[in-house]
Amino acid sequence: MRRLCLGIESTAHTFGAAIASDDGRIVSDVRDIYVPEAGKGIHPTGAAQHHSSVADKVVIAAFKDAHVRPEKIDAVAFSCGPGLGPCLRVGATVARAISVYFQKPLVPVNHAIAHIEIASLTTGARDPLVVLVSGGHTAIATYAARRWRICGETEDITLGNLLDMFARATGLSTPGGPEVERMAENGREMLDLPYTVKGNDVAYSGLLTAALREHKKGTQMADLCFSLQEVAFSMLTEATERALAHTGKRELLLTGGVAANRRLQSMLESIAQEHEAEFRVVDRRFSGDSGAQIAWTGILAFKAGLTVSVEESHVRPRWRLDEVDVAWRR
Numbered sequence: 001m002r003r004l005c006l007g008i009e010s011t012a013h014t015f016g017a018a019i020a021s022d023d024g025r026i027v028s029d030v031r032d033i034y035v036p037e038a039g040k041g042i043h044p045t046g047a048a049q050h051h052s053s054v055a056d057k058v059v060i061a062a063f064k065d066a067h068v069r070p071e072k073i074d075a076v077a078f079s080c081g082p083g084l085g086p087c088l089r090v091g092a093t094v095a096r097a098i099s100v101y102f103q104k105p106l107v108p109v110n111h112a113i114a115h116i117e118i119a120s121l122t123t124g125a126r127d128p129l130v131v132l133v134s135g136g137h138t139a140i141a142t143y144a145a146r147r148w149r150i151c152g153e154t155e156d157i158t159l160g161n162l163l164d165m166f167a168r169a170t171g172l173s174t175p176g177g178p179e180v181e182r183m184a185e186n187g188r189e190m191l192d193l194p195y196t197v198k199g200n201d202v203a204y205s206g207l208l209t210a211a212l213r214e215h216k217k218g219t220q221m222a223d224l225c226f227s228l229q230e231v232a233f234s235m236l237t238e239a240t241e242r243a244l245a246h247t248g249k250r251e252l253l254l255t256g257g258v259a260a261n262r263r264l265q266s267m268l269e270s271i272a273q274e275h276e277a278e279f280r281v282v283d284r285r286f287s288g289d290s291g292a293q294i295a296w297t298g299i300l301a302f303k304a305g306l307t308v309s310v311e312e313s314h315v316r317p318r319w320r321l322d323e324v325d326v327a328w329r330r
């Protein structure tokens, strides 16, 4: 009998619910995304209110699309962290209620690990060096001795933040990443912007400040977006290449919302080729936050026996990727 898991995502802007089966199928995947007021970032309580107001319709749609009744699922997984506290609590509350009412085990899932597992599922990657780039993460990681080990990360803001904050301050629409990518296509001139790699870590806040200064001077947006992408992505590519050389991994896996960016993909693909590693990118449908990533990781964790009681199912807003014991991976 195939096992089914409901997954609930609510770390930041997205409230999502999905059902995954243990044969690796995403049977349904429904989302509703909070859009901040024009010119503003995610307001945690505003996003949480959004999630509360759409939760019932999203969860019901996930069951309907899957043609599955709640009684038929085997587990309920939820994004336990990291993320915005008020947002995480909405998803956890919904998951607890379903778990108690239908008497189904509750499975806490780390959101970052879920970005990696959904990418592994959709690409077939087995033992990759991972580049995780999203609103909440910029990390290069590799798996060893039951944990994901960080080979490099951002020292300040994430790559997603950089693009979103730049877009917001310059009047582009949100989310910023796709807009910056579109504008960059017509850029030609490479501007002089700060490139900051420290050890194997990157730092983006100086780059953001300098890019905004250029904008104030009246620099053309196409050139500015082009240069911003080139510098930001080159920094990450340099750190990734070093990690690839040190670990000798044969696969390079790109995941998270920013993984949808074609220029970033092509830079990482070229270093993968140089190191004779296969380059893989998460299926575009699952690059951004989704219930699917939680439902699938929920299946893996549930089968490894990683359930939690309702009493102990508190959310963990600062739960780092490298703190999770990954019982299901060899």
Ligand code: AMP
Pocket (backbone or CB within 6 Å): 133, 134, 135, 136, 159, 160, 161, 163, 164, 175, 176, 177, 178, 181, 256, 257, 258, 259, 260, 261, 262, 287, 288, 289
């Ligand atoms: P996530 O937190 O995983 O949902 O990812 C959201 C982030 O991905 C936001 O910062 C978006 O701006 C970014 N993003 C989405 N599409 C693209 C793209 N095509 N290029 C760059 N960033 C993107």
Ligand code: MG
Pocket (backbone or CB within 6 Å): 111, 115, 134, 135, 136, 256, 257, 288, 289
């Ligand atoms: Mg995410």
